[in-house]
């Protein structure tokens with residue numbers, strides 16, 4: 001056999017090949033959120049159509065919901081945002097799909113709750129009108145981000161019209177060093193290949209260092225694939241995956257679980273399979289990494305200097321200069337959250353750094369867990385107390401300060417260290433300067449008041 | 460959807476790499492659950508100064524490019540957020556085609572679904588284009604320069620087809636696939 005994992009998933013879901021080399025691919029699950037899903041659902045209703053399998057369509061509220069701990073069901077964090085929430089709720093009821101509403105115990109960021117609830121499963125195809133759907137490939141799901149019109153198509157027809165993308169494998173050899181995280185690996189890869197480096201490929205992450213990652217870490221790695229122009233990312237499911245999924249709300253049970261895992265074991269790339277691009281990254285070369293510019297590719301290790309050929313526009317937006325030492329930069333804000341780094345292990349890593357410490361004067365520090373389940377688990381371990389004692393705000397689940405949609409955010413011109421995935425101009429608010437890093441680096445920087453690695457982590 | 464065959468129009472150069480969908484339509488400009496009313500917010504961050512006064516430096520505010528129907532750009536145009544609002548805003552403004560070095564994957568597909576043609580050309584070819592450009596999709600030419608486009612996308616655009624209607628013509632094959640799959644992977648339906 002010489003098929004890649006991606007080939008196997010693609011072929012088993014191909015209904016037929018249409019004219020022009022486009023494949024009709026069967027879609028097992030669709031996930032929506034209130035920001036882009038609402039318009040898809042309304043459009044379906046207006047056109048008099050309906051979902052072909054409403055039981056396999058899910059919608060949650062994450063993007064513009066309020067993150068205040070005492071929020072009400074229609075509260076948005078952006079002015080006028082409540083219409084997206086109410087419209088989504090109404091449309092979900094009319095179309096009979098699964099609604100995970102603002103105040104539900106399972107609410108959270110779509111890419112956090114889909115794995116957490118066992119909606120994302122190995123071997124399934126899953127689409128969502130959200131670019132970070134690639135995260136879910138961490139479980140061996142063929143999951144990719146689409147637009148709203150395509151979401152309508154997937155919901156109504158149970159299929160997508162899509163041309164098979166080229167394929168890339170990135171093998172990470174060796175083992176990540178102590179204190180080096182999946183986030184650092186993701187940034188290192190994007191920095192190495194550039195913001196368009198994945199060339200619209202489906203990217204399989206493989207190798208010892210990847211196999212050693214927990215599911216939460218794999219989700220972080222896959223999350224950022226879209227930031228270097230991948231069609232999506234995928235990791236072969238293994239025992240780690242099966243152990244993670246067993247017993248979750250939507251995973252198969254009993255006899256069905258046995259059947260499922262028996263099939264999932266074959267979801268691997270055959271030894272003789274070939275990729276359009278086959279790259280190798282040495283885990284040893286990966287250091288704690290932070291971005292200096294306005295693209296995730298503009299990243300450097302935390303003890304190094306802004307490059308001498310750095311892009312002038314990015315430098316001017318970020319208020320930094322060529323040759324400047326990144327770890328001298330004073331920060332005004334710190335954010336831990338987003339589908340990249342807001343799961344329990346992320347909060348634990350940050351809390352370990354924060355324990356018994358205080359956020360530096362003048363630093364606005366915020367933590368927003370990725371889901372209400374993560375929030376509850378963190379509270380059960382007392383992590384919320386550590387965050388609050390250190391001076392962090394402790395929010396209710398959602399995308400929160402990951403992106404700006406109007407409403408409260410960091411002030412223009414402020415420098416923010418953030419565990420999110422995009423440092424584009426204005427991403428966190430007009431004029432806000434975002435530096436991407438791992439949760440531990442965000443926590444350490446919040447305490448120091450400047451960009452820094454946690455103590456004991458050599459960079 | 461309006462079919463796209465040939466088009467001649469003003470081509471506005473916004474030659475930069477990595478123009479993401481939040482620059483095309485900032486999230487704060489997405490005010491209602493609708494595909495319309497978005498063109499006013501298009502490129503708002505660059506197009507307006509404070510109080511929504513036009514920024515004279517922005518290309519679309521310059522007299523010859525006002526109302527352009529073709530946009531020229533650099534690498535990775537439309538990367539970032541999947542929001543189709545970026546395409547709806549461009550379309551409502553009157554853009555029919557975008558010519559760039561490369562495109563964000565989701566943005567590209569969103570364009571095809573909305574009848575906007577994305578043409579990939581190299582940097583030198585884009586730089587050499589004049590203010591008025593003619594695109595001939597059936598013959599795959601921008602002025603005299605040939606370009607590549609996947610056949611499926613070309614057909615959708617030329618015929619102005621709605622993807623759902625088109626796909627539902629294959630309902631028999633789709634049902635057969637799912638019936639068969641239910642037997643092979645019952646767990647996926649459990």
Ligand code: SF4
Nearest residue numbers: 132338339399402403
């Ligand atoms: S957390 Fe940020 S990147 Fe993730 S889905 Fe929400 S807005 Fe998008």
